[in-house]
Amino acid sequence: MDSTDKRKAVDKRVLNLASEVAETRDRRVPLLLLKLDAILASADAGSNEFAEICQDIWEYNLIQVLTLVLRQDYSIVEGQWTTGAKLVKILSRAAGGMNLSRREMQDFRETHLPRAIEHIFLLCRRILAQLSLTEPKLSASATKELQKNFQDILDCVVFLTGVHVNLVAEVLKSPWLLQLLITDDPVTVIAIVTMLDKVIRTYGVAVSQIDQKIVYSIMDELIYKLSVNNNPEIARAATKCVVRMCDCYRLLAEVLCTRYKGLRPLLGRWQGKGFGRDLKQLLVILDSGSSRQAEMVKFHQAAVQIQAVWKGFSTRRKLRKANKAFAKFQKTYRLKRDLMERTREQSKIESDLQYRLKMNRQRILREFKQKKLYLMEIMPAYQVERFLEKEKAVAIIKIQKVWRGHKERHLLPARQELSRQVKAAIKIQRTVRLWLERINKKKEDVPVSLKPAGLTDERRVELHKQIEEHREMYPTSRKTRDEVEEIHKKAAEMLHRHYVSVKSNRKAQLHRDALLARLETDSELILLAPSLKEVKEDDVYMYSSRSVPVMVKAKMNHKDILHKLSQPWWKRLGEEDDEAIEALQDEFDLMQF
16 A cells, blocks of 8 residues: 555544544443544554644544543543543543644634643543542542552643643643642652643742732642651652752742741751652752852752762773773784884875875876867867866866965964964063062062051050150150151151061071970970880881982981991091090080070
């Protein structure tokens, strides 16, 4: 069967079904519409044939009939609520494969799809009513079947909003959505909240496009589920949905902090329940108080995590490189040796190939010119001149192209060199500016505090009293204003000189204090030094110096001692006396001191 015959057969099936639907009673219509499942399954989704089938279903008004049929009470229909779920699947598949004109598609999206969403939610509400019946009590298998049908219908709603994003606003504005959220059945609540999260993820801008009262009503119900319910799965779904809504509509973050002030203490009981990531994001939003701060905290955490991952990755990579360094060296040497051999062989093969290609090009050029001469021989005389002019124009264009290419290639090194010079000048200027900025910053910084070390408030009061007593005891002899101003200027100059030199004095004092502390530490180490029999490796490391002058001096002293020990005893007599005299002189000086 070719494609034309197959297209006619498909048209005939849809037409026969439309005629049967038009002639049958209302109660039998849902069962007849189930045949659309086999018709849609006969073609692959996304193919042209599938789009044509969906277009035929639209033209024969079967989509409108499907939408109306969803309003029925399926408790009296064969197959009951499973039939309704199947019809919703058929509607979602047909609506997802529509390929209508622009005007028809606009009418379909603005009129029929919102109506279909309302009828789908009405069907969900009736299924929930069946689940909540106490008399007669449903069996476990019947309850499981109804829950499966309910979940399938919600999946179809998510699919429809994914294909037609304008339905997201219609889903959120639907009054049936709030009625579905009010239910107390845990399985149902989890399914509805999960569906709401997926719908908002599809097109989150719709949250800011609908009325704020509707958004607040949905948020109120989600917060109620989060704060009152004891089921962790419901809390997980509600938390994820609230965070999703705050991400899509930033005004909700501020409203969340002002409208639900007592929410944060209630969230503590959900710690360690398996959804800490979403709960942490919600706590960050509540603590920050605004969407911008929450976003900044989120970015900071992401940056910290990225840095940690990158640092761990780079460290592990360096370790792997260190372990493979020697093996890589050997491998590189062998590869280089093999490469040189292959290069020699390859160069020989390439030279032979170039020679053969050159001979082949010459042969082809020779044959081409022979054919050209043959064509000119058989060509009429009045066309020869036109042909030669055309060949001349082609040759001129080719010569110009080759010359321009040669000229540009000749100028390219100069341009590259100019570009390198410009980049180098920019880099030099940037470095000089940074250096000048550092110099100016050092000049601008206050080097030391004006308050000397150890100057307390009591000491300041004592010095002030001494100054007053000195002024009373030795009053100034100069009484005129000019003399006092001159004394003041001299005092200011002396104070300025003091503050100019205070930095170097403080640095020298700090250096002296550091040297004294180091000497005290070294003296303590020397006093506590163990004997040579008890020396360990840690002691050697502790008493080793890393100062170059100290190391040089110690080496020289060690050489001198070895030299003295190698000399005979009679040569060391004078030196030992000199050393004893120096030791006695040092002791005498200390006693006098």
